[in-house]
Amino acid sequence: MPNTLNPLELIARRWQPSAAFVRRAALATVVMAVIIVVTGGAVRLSQSGLGCSTWPKCTPDSLTPTAAMGINGLIEFGNRMLTDVLCVVIGVFIIAARARSPRRRSLTRLGWAQFWLVMSNAVIGGITVLTGLNPYIVSAHFLAATGLLTVAVLTWKRAGEGDEEPHALVARPVRQLAWLLVAAAGALTVIGTVVTGAGPHAGDARKVHRIAVDWQEITQLHVDFVYIVIGLTVALWFTLRAVAAPAAPRRRVLELLGCLAAQGVVGYVQYFTGLPEFVIGVHMLGSALVWICVLRVAMSLRDRGALPEGEPGVPAPAGEHEATGSQMAGASSR
Known part of the structure:
Protein backbone atom coordinates (compact mmCIF):
# COMPACT_ATOMS: atom_id res chain seq x y z
CA MET A 1 0.00 0.00 0.00
CA PRO A 2 1.61 3.33 -1.03
CA ASN A 3 2.44 5.90 1.60
CA THR A 4 -0.11 8.69 1.91
CA LEU A 5 1.37 12.17 2.18
CA ASN A 6 0.02 14.25 5.02
CA PRO A 7 -0.67 17.98 4.43
CA LEU A 8 2.64 19.08 5.95
CA GLU A 9 4.55 16.84 3.55
CA LEU A 10 2.61 18.26 0.61
CA ILE A 11 3.53 21.79 1.69
CA ALA A 12 7.17 20.76 2.09
CA ARG A 13 7.19 19.56 -1.53
CA ARG A 14 6.11 22.98 -2.78
CA TRP A 15 7.66 25.49 -0.39
CA GLN A 16 11.19 25.87 0.90
CA PRO A 17 11.34 28.60 3.59
CA SER A 18 14.68 30.17 4.37
CA ALA A 19 16.47 29.59 7.66
CA ALA A 20 15.86 33.26 8.45
CA PHE A 21 12.09 32.78 8.00
CA VAL A 22 12.11 29.82 10.40
CA ARG A 23 14.00 31.90 12.97
CA ARG A 24 11.56 34.79 12.59
CA ALA A 25 8.64 32.40 12.99
CA ALA A 26 10.25 31.03 16.17
CA LEU A 27 10.74 34.58 17.48
CA ALA A 28 7.07 35.29 16.76
CA THR A 29 6.09 32.46 19.10
CA VAL A 30 8.20 34.08 21.82
CA VAL A 31 6.52 37.45 21.26
CA MET A 32 3.05 35.88 21.39
CA ALA A 33 3.92 33.97 24.56
CA VAL A 34 4.90 37.27 26.21
CA ILE A 35 1.68 38.90 24.98
CA ILE A 36 -0.34 36.06 26.51
CA VAL A 37 1.38 36.62 29.86
CA VAL A 38 0.76 40.38 29.78
CA THR A 39 -2.85 40.21 28.58
CA GLY A 40 -3.58 37.53 31.16
CA GLY A 41 -2.36 40.00 33.77
CA ALA A 42 -4.56 42.71 32.23
CA VAL A 43 -7.60 40.47 32.70
CA ARG A 44 -6.84 40.15 36.39
CA LEU A 45 -5.87 43.78 36.94
CA SER A 46 -9.03 45.07 35.21
CA GLN A 47 -11.18 42.81 37.42
CA SER A 48 -12.30 40.89 34.35
CA GLY A 49 -11.33 37.42 35.52
CA LEU A 50 -15.01 36.43 35.65
CA GLY A 51 -16.04 38.69 32.77
CA CYS A 52 -17.22 35.49 31.12
CA SER A 53 -19.17 33.57 33.72
CA THR A 54 -18.43 30.09 32.41
CA TRP A 55 -16.24 28.08 30.02
CA PRO A 56 -15.88 27.18 27.17
CA LYS A 57 -18.82 29.49 26.41
CA CYS A 58 -18.82 33.04 27.72
CA THR A 59 -22.27 32.62 29.27
CA PRO A 60 -24.44 29.50 29.60
CA ASP A 61 -26.44 30.70 26.57
CA SER A 62 -23.85 32.54 24.48
CA LEU A 63 -20.42 31.76 23.05
CA THR A 64 -19.56 35.48 22.96
CA PRO A 65 -20.05 38.21 25.57
CA THR A 66 -23.37 40.04 25.70
CA ALA A 67 -23.94 43.78 25.97
CA ALA A 68 -25.00 43.36 29.59
CA MET A 69 -21.54 42.06 30.50
CA GLY A 70 -19.88 45.36 29.61
CA ILE A 71 -16.16 45.93 29.16
CA ASN A 72 -15.18 43.10 31.54
CA GLY A 73 -16.77 40.52 29.29
CA LEU A 74 -15.02 41.94 26.25
CA ILE A 75 -11.63 41.90 27.98
CA GLU A 76 -11.97 38.31 29.17
CA PHE A 77 -13.30 37.10 25.82
CA GLY A 78 -10.60 39.01 23.95
CA ASN A 79 -7.93 37.24 25.97
CA ARG A 80 -9.51 33.91 25.08
CA MET A 81 -9.42 34.83 21.39
CA LEU A 82 -5.70 35.59 21.62
CA THR A 83 -5.20 31.87 22.18
CA ASP A 84 -6.41 31.36 18.60
CA VAL A 85 -3.87 33.89 17.33
CA LEU A 86 -1.14 32.13 19.31
CA CYS A 87 -2.13 28.77 17.78
CA VAL A 88 -1.90 30.28 14.29
CA VAL A 89 1.58 31.65 14.98
CA ILE A 90 2.75 28.31 16.35
CA GLY A 91 1.16 26.58 13.36
CA VAL A 92 3.11 28.79 10.96
CA PHE A 93 6.32 27.88 12.77
CA ILE A 94 5.56 24.14 12.66
CA ILE A 95 4.81 24.31 8.92
CA ALA A 96 7.95 26.35 8.20
CA ALA A 97 10.17 24.08 10.29
CA ARG A 98 8.68 21.00 8.60
CA ALA A 99 9.10 22.42 5.10
CA ARG A 100 12.68 23.55 5.62
CA SER A 101 15.32 21.32 4.06
CA PRO A 102 17.23 19.60 5.57
CA ARG A 103 14.48 18.58 7.95
CA ARG A 104 15.14 19.09 11.66
CA ARG A 105 12.81 16.96 13.76
CA SER A 106 13.88 18.70 16.98
CA LEU A 107 12.30 21.96 15.77
CA THR A 108 8.96 20.47 14.75
CA ARG A 109 8.77 18.56 18.02
CA LEU A 110 9.37 21.76 19.96
CA GLY A 111 6.65 23.41 17.88
CA TRP A 112 4.20 20.63 18.74
CA ALA A 113 5.24 20.92 22.41
CA GLN A 114 4.18 24.58 22.30
CA PHE A 115 0.85 23.68 20.74
CA TRP A 116 -0.02 21.13 23.42
CA LEU A 117 1.09 23.52 26.16
CA VAL A 118 -1.35 26.08 24.77
CA MET A 119 -4.15 23.49 24.72
CA SER A 120 -3.45 22.38 28.30
CA ASN A 121 -3.30 25.96 29.54
CA ALA A 122 -6.62 26.73 27.84
CA VAL A 123 -8.14 23.94 29.95
CA ILE A 124 -6.47 25.35 33.09
CA GLY A 125 -7.90 28.76 32.20
CA GLY A 126 -11.36 27.22 31.94
CA ILE A 127 -10.94 25.56 35.33
CA THR A 128 -9.87 28.96 36.70
CA VAL A 129 -13.21 30.45 35.65
CA LEU A 130 -15.27 27.45 36.77
CA THR A 131 -13.66 27.56 40.25
CA GLY A 132 -14.33 31.27 40.68
CA LEU A 133 -10.67 32.36 40.33
CA ASN A 134 -9.23 29.93 42.83
CA PRO A 135 -5.81 31.52 43.51
CA TYR A 136 -3.95 28.22 43.28
CA ILE A 137 -5.44 27.52 39.85
CA VAL A 138 -4.66 31.10 38.80
CA SER A 139 -1.03 30.51 39.83
CA ALA A 140 -0.94 27.26 37.84
CA HIS A 141 -2.36 29.14 34.85
CA PHE A 142 0.47 31.69 35.01
CA LEU A 143 3.14 29.05 35.52
CA ALA A 144 1.86 27.10 32.51
CA ALA A 145 2.14 30.29 30.46
CA THR A 146 5.71 30.65 31.72
CA GLY A 147 6.35 27.05 30.65
CA LEU A 148 5.13 27.94 27.17
CA LEU A 149 7.45 30.95 27.13
CA THR A 150 10.34 28.70 28.17
CA VAL A 151 9.77 26.26 25.30
CA ALA A 152 9.31 29.16 22.86
CA VAL A 153 12.67 30.68 23.87
CA LEU A 154 14.34 27.28 23.55
CA THR A 155 12.77 26.88 20.09
CA TRP A 156 14.05 30.32 19.04
CA LYS A 157 17.54 29.40 20.18
CA ARG A 158 17.47 26.01 18.43
CA ALA A 159 16.24 27.62 15.20
CA GLY A 160 19.46 29.65 15.04
CA GLU A 161 22.01 26.92 15.75
CA GLY A 162 23.11 23.57 14.39
CA ASP A 163 22.49 20.01 15.49
CA GLU A 164 25.95 19.03 16.67
CA GLU A 165 26.44 17.62 20.16
CA PRO A 166 26.54 20.53 22.65
CA HIS A 167 30.07 21.82 23.22
CA ALA A 168 30.61 23.64 26.52
CA LEU A 169 32.19 27.08 26.20
CA VAL A 170 33.11 27.35 29.88
CA ALA A 171 34.10 24.98 32.66
CA ARG A 172 31.49 22.96 34.54
CA PRO A 173 31.52 25.09 37.74
CA VAL A 174 30.66 28.16 35.67
CA ARG A 175 27.77 26.34 34.01
CA GLN A 176 26.56 25.20 37.42
CA LEU A 177 26.55 28.81 38.59
CA ALA A 178 24.44 29.72 35.57
CA TRP A 179 21.93 26.96 36.29
CA LEU A 180 21.80 28.07 39.93
CA LEU A 181 20.80 31.46 38.54
CA VAL A 182 18.06 29.79 36.50
CA ALA A 183 16.79 27.96 39.59
CA ALA A 184 16.75 31.16 41.65
CA ALA A 185 14.90 33.03 38.90
CA GLY A 186 12.40 30.15 38.69
CA ALA A 187 11.82 30.33 42.44
CA LEU A 188 11.38 34.09 42.13
CA THR A 189 8.64 33.51 39.54
CA VAL A 190 6.86 30.93 41.69
CA ILE A 191 6.96 33.20 44.75
CA GLY A 192 5.63 36.00 42.56
CA THR A 193 2.51 33.92 41.85
CA VAL A 194 1.99 33.51 45.61
CA VAL A 195 2.27 37.29 46.01
CA THR A 196 -0.39 37.62 43.33
CA GLY A 197 -2.61 35.02 44.98
CA ALA A 198 -2.41 36.77 48.35
CA GLY A 199 -2.37 40.37 47.15
CA PRO A 200 -5.15 42.93 46.66
CA HIS A 201 -5.76 42.40 42.93
CA ALA A 202 -7.92 39.27 42.98
CA GLY A 203 -9.19 39.50 39.40
CA ASP A 204 -12.83 40.34 40.14
CA ALA A 205 -14.65 43.07 42.02
CA ARG A 206 -16.58 40.51 44.04
CA LYS A 207 -15.02 38.76 47.01
CA VAL A 208 -12.59 36.10 45.75
CA HIS A 209 -10.76 33.48 47.81
CA ARG A 210 -7.14 34.41 48.46
CA ILE A 211 -4.05 32.43 49.51
CA ALA A 212 -3.93 32.48 53.32
CA VAL A 213 -0.49 33.98 53.87
CA ASP A 214 0.62 37.38 55.06
CA TRP A 215 0.84 39.40 51.86
CA GLN A 216 3.58 41.74 53.10
CA GLU A 217 5.74 38.87 54.38
CA ILE A 218 5.55 36.92 51.10
CA PHE A 238 32.80 38.49 37.15
CA THR A 239 33.33 34.73 36.78
CA LEU A 240 32.96 34.90 33.00
CA ARG A 241 35.45 37.74 32.88
CA ALA A 242 37.89 35.86 35.10
CA VAL A 243 37.85 32.76 32.88
CA ALA A 244 38.02 34.80 29.66
CA ALA A 245 34.71 33.41 28.41
CA PRO A 246 33.58 34.24 24.85
CA ALA A 247 31.91 37.60 24.24
CA ALA A 248 28.41 36.21 23.65
CA PRO A 249 27.81 34.85 27.19
CA ARG A 250 29.17 38.03 28.76
CA ARG A 251 26.88 40.09 26.54
CA ARG A 252 23.88 38.00 27.59
CA VAL A 253 24.69 38.58 31.26
CA LEU A 254 24.89 42.34 30.67
CA GLU A 255 21.49 42.19 28.99
CA LEU A 256 20.11 40.41 32.05
CA LEU A 257 21.62 42.99 34.40
CA GLY A 258 20.00 45.79 32.40
CA CYS A 259 16.63 44.04 32.49
CA LEU A 260 16.92 43.41 36.23
CA ALA A 261 17.76 47.07 36.84
CA ALA A 262 14.70 48.23 34.88
CA GLN A 263 12.50 45.68 36.64
CA GLY A 264 13.82 46.85 40.02
CA VAL A 265 12.85 50.45 39.22
CA VAL A 266 9.35 49.34 38.23
CA GLY A 267 9.05 47.28 41.41
CA TYR A 268 9.91 50.20 43.65
CA VAL A 269 7.59 52.52 41.71
CA GLN A 270 4.64 50.16 42.17
CA TYR A 271 5.44 49.77 45.88
CA PHE A 272 5.68 53.48 46.64
CA THR A 273 2.67 54.45 44.49
CA GLY A 274 0.23 52.02 46.07
CA LEU A 275 0.24 49.21 43.47
CA PRO A 276 -1.42 50.96 40.49
CA GLU A 277 -2.75 48.50 37.93
CA PHE A 278 -0.78 49.86 34.97
CA VAL A 279 2.55 49.69 36.79
CA ILE A 280 1.83 46.12 37.91
CA GLY A 281 1.15 45.27 34.27
CA VAL A 282 4.53 46.70 33.30
CA HIS A 283 6.07 44.66 36.11
CA MET A 284 4.53 41.48 34.64
CA LEU A 285 6.01 42.34 31.26
CA GLY A 286 9.36 42.85 32.97
CA SER A 287 9.13 39.48 34.69
CA ALA A 288 8.67 37.77 31.32
CA LEU A 289 11.63 39.65 29.85
CA VAL A 290 13.82 38.79 32.85
CA TRP A 291 12.98 35.10 32.43
CA ILE A 292 13.86 35.27 28.73
CA CYS A 293 17.20 36.89 29.56
CA VAL A 294 17.96 34.27 32.22
CA LEU A 295 17.30 31.44 29.76
CA ARG A 296 19.44 33.10 27.10
CA VAL A 297 22.31 33.37 29.58
CA ALA A 298 22.17 29.64 30.36
CA MET A 299 21.89 28.64 26.71
CA SER A 300 24.76 30.89 25.65
CA LEU A 301 27.25 28.73 27.54
CA ARG A 302 27.23 25.94 24.96
CA ASP A 303 27.67 25.77 21.21
CA ARG A 304 26.01 23.42 18.73
CA GLY A 305 27.75 24.54 15.56
CA ALA A 306 26.38 26.37 12.54
CA LEU A 307 22.98 25.83 10.99
CA PRO A 308 22.87 22.96 8.48
CA GLU A 309 23.10 24.16 4.89
CA GLY A 310 19.77 24.37 3.15
CA GLU A 311 19.22 23.00 -0.33
CA PRO A 312 16.81 25.31 -2.19
CA GLY A 313 14.26 23.44 -4.24
CA VAL A 314 14.94 20.08 -2.60
CA PRO A 315 11.75 18.76 -0.95
CA ALA A 316 11.70 16.89 2.31
CA PRO A 317 11.87 13.10 1.86
CA ALA A 318 8.49 11.52 1.19
CA GLY A 319 7.04 9.08 3.65
CA GLU A 320 8.38 10.86 6.72
CA HIS A 321 5.34 11.76 8.70
CA GLU A 322 5.14 14.67 11.09
CA ALA A 323 5.51 14.37 14.83
CA THR A 324 2.23 14.02 16.67
CA GLY A 325 1.17 14.66 20.22
CA SER A 326 2.55 11.30 21.32
CA GLN A 327 5.98 12.41 20.08
CA MET A 328 5.89 15.69 21.96
CA ALA A 329 7.70 14.14 24.89
CA GLY A 330 10.76 13.87 22.65
CA ALA A 331 11.15 17.67 22.56
CA SER A 332 14.39 18.61 24.24
CA SER A 333 17.30 21.03 24.07
CA ARG A 334 19.32 18.81 21.79
Whole structure:
Protein backbone atom coordinates (compact mmCIF):
# COMPACT_ATOMS: atom_id res chain seq x y z
CA MET A 1 0.00 0.00 0.00
CA PRO A 2 1.61 3.33 -1.03
CA ASN A 3 2.44 5.90 1.60
CA THR A 4 -0.11 8.69 1.91
CA LEU A 5 1.37 12.17 2.18
CA ASN A 6 0.02 14.25 5.02
CA PRO A 7 -0.67 17.98 4.43
CA LEU A 8 2.64 19.08 5.95
CA GLU A 9 4.55 16.84 3.55
CA LEU A 10 2.61 18.26 0.61
CA ILE A 11 3.53 21.79 1.69
CA ALA A 12 7.17 20.76 2.09
CA ARG A 13 7.19 19.56 -1.53
CA ARG A 14 6.11 22.98 -2.78
CA TRP A 15 7.66 25.49 -0.39
CA GLN A 16 11.19 25.87 0.90
CA PRO A 17 11.34 28.60 3.59
CA SER A 18 14.68 30.17 4.37
CA ALA A 19 16.47 29.59 7.66
CA ALA A 20 15.86 33.26 8.45
CA PHE A 21 12.09 32.78 8.00
CA VAL A 22 12.11 29.82 10.40
CA ARG A 23 14.00 31.90 12.97
CA ARG A 24 11.56 34.79 12.59
CA ALA A 25 8.64 32.40 12.99
CA ALA A 26 10.25 31.03 16.17
CA LEU A 27 10.74 34.58 17.48
CA ALA A 28 7.07 35.29 16.76
CA THR A 29 6.09 32.46 19.10
CA VAL A 30 8.20 34.08 21.82
CA VAL A 31 6.52 37.45 21.26
CA MET A 32 3.05 35.88 21.39
CA ALA A 33 3.92 33.97 24.56
CA VAL A 34 4.90 37.27 26.21
CA ILE A 35 1.68 38.90 24.98
CA ILE A 36 -0.34 36.06 26.51
CA VAL A 37 1.38 36.62 29.86
CA VAL A 38 0.76 40.38 29.78
CA THR A 39 -2.85 40.21 28.58
CA GLY A 40 -3.58 37.53 31.16
CA GLY A 41 -2.36 40.00 33.77
CA ALA A 42 -4.56 42.71 32.23
CA VAL A 43 -7.60 40.47 32.70
CA ARG A 44 -6.84 40.15 36.39
CA LEU A 45 -5.87 43.78 36.94
CA SER A 46 -9.03 45.07 35.21
CA GLN A 47 -11.18 42.81 37.42
CA SER A 48 -12.30 40.89 34.35
CA GLY A 49 -11.33 37.42 35.52
CA LEU A 50 -15.01 36.43 35.65
CA GLY A 51 -16.04 38.69 32.77
CA CYS A 52 -17.22 35.49 31.12
CA SER A 53 -19.17 33.57 33.72
CA THR A 54 -18.43 30.09 32.41
CA TRP A 55 -16.24 28.08 30.02
CA PRO A 56 -15.88 27.18 27.17
CA LYS A 57 -18.82 29.49 26.41
CA CYS A 58 -18.82 33.04 27.72
CA THR A 59 -22.27 32.62 29.27
CA PRO A 60 -24.44 29.50 29.60
CA ASP A 61 -26.44 30.70 26.57
CA SER A 62 -23.85 32.54 24.48
CA LEU A 63 -20.42 31.76 23.05
CA THR A 64 -19.56 35.48 22.96
CA PRO A 65 -20.05 38.21 25.57
CA THR A 66 -23.37 40.04 25.70
CA ALA A 67 -23.94 43.78 25.97
CA ALA A 68 -25.00 43.36 29.59
CA MET A 69 -21.54 42.06 30.50
CA GLY A 70 -19.88 45.36 29.61
CA ILE A 71 -16.16 45.93 29.16
CA ASN A 72 -15.18 43.10 31.54
CA GLY A 73 -16.77 40.52 29.29
CA LEU A 74 -15.02 41.94 26.25
CA ILE A 75 -11.63 41.90 27.98
CA GLU A 76 -11.97 38.31 29.17
CA PHE A 77 -13.30 37.10 25.82
CA GLY A 78 -10.60 39.01 23.95
CA ASN A 79 -7.93 37.24 25.97
CA ARG A 80 -9.51 33.91 25.08
CA MET A 81 -9.42 34.83 21.39
CA LEU A 82 -5.70 35.59 21.62
CA THR A 83 -5.20 31.87 22.18
CA ASP A 84 -6.41 31.36 18.60
CA VAL A 85 -3.87 33.89 17.33
CA LEU A 86 -1.14 32.13 19.31
CA CYS A 87 -2.13 28.77 17.78
CA VAL A 88 -1.90 30.28 14.29
CA VAL A 89 1.58 31.65 14.98
CA ILE A 90 2.75 28.31 16.35
CA GLY A 91 1.16 26.58 13.36
CA VAL A 92 3.11 28.79 10.96
CA PHE A 93 6.32 27.88 12.77
CA ILE A 94 5.56 24.14 12.66
CA ILE A 95 4.81 24.31 8.92
CA ALA A 96 7.95 26.35 8.20
CA ALA A 97 10.17 24.08 10.29
CA ARG A 98 8.68 21.00 8.60
CA ALA A 99 9.10 22.42 5.10
CA ARG A 100 12.68 23.55 5.62
CA SER A 101 15.32 21.32 4.06
CA PRO A 102 17.23 19.60 5.57
CA ARG A 103 14.48 18.58 7.95
CA ARG A 104 15.14 19.09 11.66
CA ARG A 105 12.81 16.96 13.76
CA SER A 106 13.88 18.70 16.98
CA LEU A 107 12.30 21.96 15.77
CA THR A 108 8.96 20.47 14.75
CA ARG A 109 8.77 18.56 18.02
CA LEU A 110 9.37 21.76 19.96
CA GLY A 111 6.65 23.41 17.88
CA TRP A 112 4.20 20.63 18.74
CA ALA A 113 5.24 20.92 22.41
CA GLN A 114 4.18 24.58 22.30
CA PHE A 115 0.85 23.68 20.74
CA TRP A 116 -0.02 21.13 23.42
CA LEU A 117 1.09 23.52 26.16
CA VAL A 118 -1.35 26.08 24.77
CA MET A 119 -4.15 23.49 24.72
CA SER A 120 -3.45 22.38 28.30
CA ASN A 121 -3.30 25.96 29.54
CA ALA A 122 -6.62 26.73 27.84
CA VAL A 123 -8.14 23.94 29.95
CA ILE A 124 -6.47 25.35 33.09
CA GLY A 125 -7.90 28.76 32.20
CA GLY A 126 -11.36 27.22 31.94
CA ILE A 127 -10.94 25.56 35.33
CA THR A 128 -9.87 28.96 36.70
CA VAL A 129 -13.21 30.45 35.65
CA LEU A 130 -15.27 27.45 36.77
CA THR A 131 -13.66 27.56 40.25
CA GLY A 132 -14.33 31.27 40.68
CA LEU A 133 -10.67 32.36 40.33
CA ASN A 134 -9.23 29.93 42.83
CA PRO A 135 -5.81 31.52 43.51
CA TYR A 136 -3.95 28.22 43.28
CA ILE A 137 -5.44 27.52 39.85
CA VAL A 138 -4.66 31.10 38.80
CA SER A 139 -1.03 30.51 39.83
CA ALA A 140 -0.94 27.26 37.84
CA HIS A 141 -2.36 29.14 34.85
CA PHE A 142 0.47 31.69 35.01
CA LEU A 143 3.14 29.05 35.52
CA ALA A 144 1.86 27.10 32.51
CA ALA A 145 2.14 30.29 30.46
CA THR A 146 5.71 30.65 31.72
CA GLY A 147 6.35 27.05 30.65
CA LEU A 148 5.13 27.94 27.17
CA LEU A 149 7.45 30.95 27.13
CA THR A 150 10.34 28.70 28.17
CA VAL A 151 9.77 26.26 25.30
CA ALA A 152 9.31 29.16 22.86
CA VAL A 153 12.67 30.68 23.87
CA LEU A 154 14.34 27.28 23.55
CA THR A 155 12.77 26.88 20.09
CA TRP A 156 14.05 30.32 19.04
CA LYS A 157 17.54 29.40 20.18
CA ARG A 158 17.47 26.01 18.43
CA ALA A 159 16.24 27.62 15.20
CA GLY A 160 19.46 29.65 15.04
CA GLU A 161 22.01 26.92 15.75
CA GLY A 162 23.11 23.57 14.39
CA ASP A 163 22.49 20.01 15.49
CA GLU A 164 25.95 19.03 16.67
CA GLU A 165 26.44 17.62 20.16
CA PRO A 166 26.54 20.53 22.65
CA HIS A 167 30.07 21.82 23.22
CA ALA A 168 30.61 23.64 26.52
CA LEU A 169 32.19 27.08 26.20
CA VAL A 170 33.11 27.35 29.88
CA ALA A 171 34.10 24.98 32.66
CA ARG A 172 31.49 22.96 34.54
CA PRO A 173 31.52 25.09 37.74
CA VAL A 174 30.66 28.16 35.67
CA ARG A 175 27.77 26.34 34.01
CA GLN A 176 26.56 25.20 37.42
CA LEU A 177 26.55 28.81 38.59
CA ALA A 178 24.44 29.72 35.57
CA TRP A 179 21.93 26.96 36.29
CA LEU A 180 21.80 28.07 39.93
CA LEU A 181 20.80 31.46 38.54
CA VAL A 182 18.06 29.79 36.50
CA ALA A 183 16.79 27.96 39.59
CA ALA A 184 16.75 31.16 41.65
CA ALA A 185 14.90 33.03 38.90
CA GLY A 186 12.40 30.15 38.69
CA ALA A 187 11.82 30.33 42.44
CA LEU A 188 11.38 34.09 42.13
CA THR A 189 8.64 33.51 39.54
CA VAL A 190 6.86 30.93 41.69
CA ILE A 191 6.96 33.20 44.75
CA GLY A 192 5.63 36.00 42.56
CA THR A 193 2.51 33.92 41.85
CA VAL A 194 1.99 33.51 45.61
CA VAL A 195 2.27 37.29 46.01
CA THR A 196 -0.39 37.62 43.33
CA GLY A 197 -2.61 35.02 44.98
CA ALA A 198 -2.41 36.77 48.35
CA GLY A 199 -2.37 40.37 47.15
CA PRO A 200 -5.15 42.93 46.66
CA HIS A 201 -5.76 42.40 42.93
CA ALA A 202 -7.92 39.27 42.98
CA GLY A 203 -9.19 39.50 39.40
CA ASP A 204 -12.83 40.34 40.14
CA ALA A 205 -14.65 43.07 42.02
CA ARG A 206 -16.58 40.51 44.04
CA LYS A 207 -15.02 38.76 47.01
CA VAL A 208 -12.59 36.10 45.75
CA HIS A 209 -10.76 33.48 47.81
CA ARG A 210 -7.14 34.41 48.46
CA ILE A 211 -4.05 32.43 49.51
CA ALA A 212 -3.93 32.48 53.32
CA VAL A 213 -0.49 33.98 53.87
CA ASP A 214 0.62 37.38 55.06
CA TRP A 215 0.84 39.40 51.86
CA GLN A 216 3.58 41.74 53.10
CA GLU A 217 5.74 38.87 54.38
CA ILE A 218 5.55 36.92 51.10
CA THR A 219 6.30 40.15 49.25
CA GLN A 220 9.44 40.58 51.34
CA LEU A 221 10.47 37.01 50.47
CA HIS A 222 9.95 37.91 46.81
CA VAL A 223 12.22 40.92 47.23
CA ASP A 224 14.84 38.76 48.95
CA PHE A 225 14.92 36.45 45.93
CA VAL A 226 15.29 39.47 43.65
CA TYR A 227 18.52 40.30 45.47
CA ILE A 228 19.64 36.66 45.23
CA VAL A 229 19.10 36.71 41.46
CA ILE A 230 20.96 40.02 41.14
CA GLY A 231 23.83 38.69 43.27
CA LEU A 232 24.14 35.51 41.19
CA THR A 233 24.05 37.53 37.98
CA VAL A 234 26.85 39.82 39.16
CA ALA A 235 28.86 36.81 40.35
CA LEU A 236 28.41 35.13 36.97
CA TRP A 237 29.55 38.28 35.19
CA PHE A 238 32.80 38.49 37.15
CA THR A 239 33.33 34.73 36.78
CA LEU A 240 32.96 34.90 33.00
CA ARG A 241 35.45 37.74 32.88
CA ALA A 242 37.89 35.86 35.10
CA VAL A 243 37.85 32.76 32.88
CA ALA A 244 38.02 34.80 29.66
CA ALA A 245 34.71 33.41 28.41
CA PRO A 246 33.58 34.24 24.85
CA ALA A 247 31.91 37.60 24.24
CA ALA A 248 28.41 36.21 23.65
CA PRO A 249 27.81 34.85 27.19
CA ARG A 250 29.17 38.03 28.76
CA ARG A 251 26.88 40.09 26.54
CA ARG A 252 23.88 38.00 27.59
CA VAL A 253 24.69 38.58 31.26
CA LEU A 254 24.89 42.34 30.67
CA GLU A 255 21.49 42.19 28.99
CA LEU A 256 20.11 40.41 32.05
CA LEU A 257 21.62 42.99 34.40
CA GLY A 258 20.00 45.79 32.40
CA CYS A 259 16.63 44.04 32.49
CA LEU A 260 16.92 43.41 36.23
CA ALA A 261 17.76 47.07 36.84
CA ALA A 262 14.70 48.23 34.88
CA GLN A 263 12.50 45.68 36.64
CA GLY A 264 13.82 46.85 40.02
CA VAL A 265 12.85 50.45 39.22
CA VAL A 266 9.35 49.34 38.23
CA GLY A 267 9.05 47.28 41.41
CA TYR A 268 9.91 50.20 43.65
CA VAL A 269 7.59 52.52 41.71
CA GLN A 270 4.64 50.16 42.17
CA TYR A 271 5.44 49.77 45.88
CA PHE A 272 5.68 53.48 46.64
CA THR A 273 2.67 54.45 44.49
CA GLY A 274 0.23 52.02 46.07
CA LEU A 275 0.24 49.21 43.47
CA PRO A 276 -1.42 50.96 40.49
CA GLU A 277 -2.75 48.50 37.93
CA PHE A 278 -0.78 49.86 34.97
CA VAL A 279 2.55 49.69 36.79
CA ILE A 280 1.83 46.12 37.91
CA GLY A 281 1.15 45.27 34.27
CA VAL A 282 4.53 46.70 33.30
CA HIS A 283 6.07 44.66 36.11
CA MET A 284 4.53 41.48 34.64
CA LEU A 285 6.01 42.34 31.26
CA GLY A 286 9.36 42.85 32.97
CA SER A 287 9.13 39.48 34.69
CA ALA A 288 8.67 37.77 31.32
CA LEU A 289 11.63 39.65 29.85
CA VAL A 290 13.82 38.79 32.85
CA TRP A 291 12.98 35.10 32.43
CA ILE A 292 13.86 35.27 28.73
CA CYS A 293 17.20 36.89 29.56
CA VAL A 294 17.96 34.27 32.22
CA LEU A 295 17.30 31.44 29.76
CA ARG A 296 19.44 33.10 27.10
CA VAL A 297 22.31 33.37 29.58
CA ALA A 298 22.17 29.64 30.36
CA MET A 299 21.89 28.64 26.71
CA SER A 300 24.76 30.89 25.65
CA LEU A 301 27.25 28.73 27.54
CA ARG A 302 27.23 25.94 24.96
CA ASP A 303 27.67 25.77 21.21
CA ARG A 304 26.01 23.42 18.73
CA GLY A 305 27.75 24.54 15.56
CA ALA A 306 26.38 26.37 12.54
CA LEU A 307 22.98 25.83 10.99
CA PRO A 308 22.87 22.96 8.48
CA GLU A 309 23.10 24.16 4.89
CA GLY A 310 19.77 24.37 3.15
CA GLU A 311 19.22 23.00 -0.33
CA PRO A 312 16.81 25.31 -2.19
CA GLY A 313 14.26 23.44 -4.24
CA VAL A 314 14.94 20.08 -2.60
CA PRO A 315 11.75 18.76 -0.95
CA ALA A 316 11.70 16.89 2.31
CA PRO A 317 11.87 13.10 1.86
CA ALA A 318 8.49 11.52 1.19
CA GLY A 319 7.04 9.08 3.65
CA GLU A 320 8.38 10.86 6.72
CA HIS A 321 5.34 11.76 8.70
CA GLU A 322 5.14 14.67 11.09
CA ALA A 323 5.51 14.37 14.83
CA THR A 324 2.23 14.02 16.67
CA GLY A 325 1.17 14.66 20.22
CA SER A 326 2.55 11.30 21.32
CA GLN A 327 5.98 12.41 20.08
CA MET A 328 5.89 15.69 21.96
CA ALA A 329 7.70 14.14 24.89
CA GLY A 330 10.76 13.87 22.65
CA ALA A 331 11.15 17.67 22.56
CA SER A 332 14.39 18.61 24.24
CA SER A 333 17.30 21.03 24.07
CA ARG A 334 19.32 18.81 21.79
